[in-house]
Amino acid sequence: MSRPVASIRFDTLAVDRLHTFEGNPRRGNVDAIAQSLDATGQYRPVVVNEGTLTGRAFEVLAGNHTLLAARQLGWAExxxxxIDVDEQTARRIVAADNRTADLGDYDHTALFxxxxxxxxxxxxxxSTEDFDKLVAEIISRETRTDPDDAPELPDxxxxxxxxIWQLGPHRLAVGDATDFAALEALMDGEQADCVWTDPPYGVDYVGKTKDALRIQGDAAGDLDDLLGGAFASMVAVARPGAPVYVAHADxxxxxxxxxxxxAGVLVRQNLVWVKNTIVMGRSDYHYKHEPIxxxxxxxxxGRLGRGGDRWHGDNAQSTTFEFDKPLANRDHPTMKPVALIEAMLANSLRPGGRVLDLFGGSGSTxxxxxxxxxxxRLVxxxxxxxxxxxxxxxxxxxxxxxxxxxxxxDFTASRG
Known part of the structure; x- marks a missing residue:
């Protein structure tokens, strides 16, 4: 036979009338609870035993550490x-309240x-450290493809x-980087902690591939307006002092x-990606590098960059980054190696932080x-x-x- 629901009445009582449960085995973090109460107020009642059956009036059965935190904060009520239960029931409630919390688990993505x-x-x-660990748990490092592999363009x-696509913890907006409303929708109230982007170069580049790919918007006549609008939007959604990396043609x-x-960006340096091969062209000296x-x-x-709180690299970083070109670039004529971008992110972005790319391309960022x-966060x-x-x-x-x-x-499903 099922047990009837205990009769509960709700009230407000003076803190000095309440008593912690004698022998409560739980050892909670009273400071953390006090911080929560201070930030949000009390959002659920403490369960107390009236005590007519135990002889101990207003003994807390669930919420002992909330009572201790309230005392710490100097709360009056x-x-x-x-409820009014006997000794055996009171002990069962205390044990169950502590144990059922232990038995629970988290959907880490939902928590993120x-x-x-x-x-x-x-x-x-x-804490921020807890959040970073959570992100690391969500983002599995056990990946399934080579980082530089990219699918063919669909017809x-x-x-x-x-x-707007949710890609695990990442997000992609299909739209114009100069459209601030589109960027606002992508960020959804967030701020970018770092920017790494590879805009169209303004050289009307045609890829040397079987498809002769041309980057959309990559014409010099529109470049100034494109960059001006995109960088203005970038500054509006990035946190003050966020590091910015912009790949470009020399x-x-x-x-x-x-x-x-x-756009107000403080340009500090020009970094250099040194490639493993030259790029044939019309210049007297063939290029073997790209600037960023x-x-x-x-x-x-505080201090921006190395020596500041938000610099995550060591003291041996130089302006040159030597990484091989991706073997195939049929999906984007100016595709950058993932390792190059990751090396720069490692210097300027904590794990769990947000990086914005205004020109997503093939998705290397x-x-x-x-x-x-x-x-x-990509556009x-x-x-x-x-x-x-x-x-x-x-x-x-x-x-x-x-x-x-x-x-x-499912983007991997056949659509024939």
Missing amino acids: LAVGI ELLDGLDDLAGTGY DPISVTGD SERLRFETALRQ LYGFVPGGE LIAAHQHGSVA ELDPRYADVICRRSQEHTGVVPIRNDGEAV
Whole structure:
């Protein structure tokens, strides 16, 4: 026969009338509970035993550490739920209240989304270090493909402008990087902790591949407007002092640097990716490197870069990064090696932090962020490349993309 529900009445009692349960075996973190109470107030009643059957009035059965935290804060009253049970039942309640908390587990992805939606972690019981460990647990390092592998462009893309894809902890918006509303929707109230982006170079580059790929928007006539709008949007959604990395063509450095400075970015240095092979071209000296502008979003407290709290690299970093070119670049004519991006993220972004890429391309920044243990926020104008990013992410991580309408879409499924 089922046991009837205990009669509960709710009231507010003076803290000095309440007593902790004698012999309570639980040892809770009173400081963390006090921080929660201070940040959010009391949001559930303490359960107390009226005591007519035990001889101990207003003894706490569930919420002993909340009572201790309230005393620590100097509170005068607490909301309580009052029941009246005998000694055996009181002991069972205390044991069950402690044990059932131990038996529970977490959906780590749901916990990440819960905490990630907060302005800060105050009063949650979680520290920044806890959050970083959580992200590391979600982002499995056991990947399924070579980081530089990228799928072919689809003839008939699934993605359309306006889509926002959830790729595990990462996110991709299909749209224009100069459209601030699209960027706001992508960030959903978050701020980027770092920016790593590879904009169109303004040289109307045609890939030396069987498809003769041309980067959408990669024409010099529109470059100034494109960079100006994109960098203005970037500054608006990045946290003050966020590090910024912008790959560019050496011949267009002045235009890129001017656009960054006009957006308020503090341009600090020009870094160099040294390749393993030359790139044949019309110049007298064939290029074997590509430059990457490095600076900071305006604002921020303390020292920016090395020597500051937000520098995560060592003291031996130089301006040159030697990494082999990806073996195939049919999916993006200027595709960067994932290891190059990851090396820079390791210097400027803590695990669990957010990196923004305004020109997603084939998704190398997302893969680098995943390898690093951080989360990526990407924008990509061309729906075909958005599909490449979704499929590349799925093949690399095993996580099926979810569109902002809630539908999970398997990008690896045959669509013949």
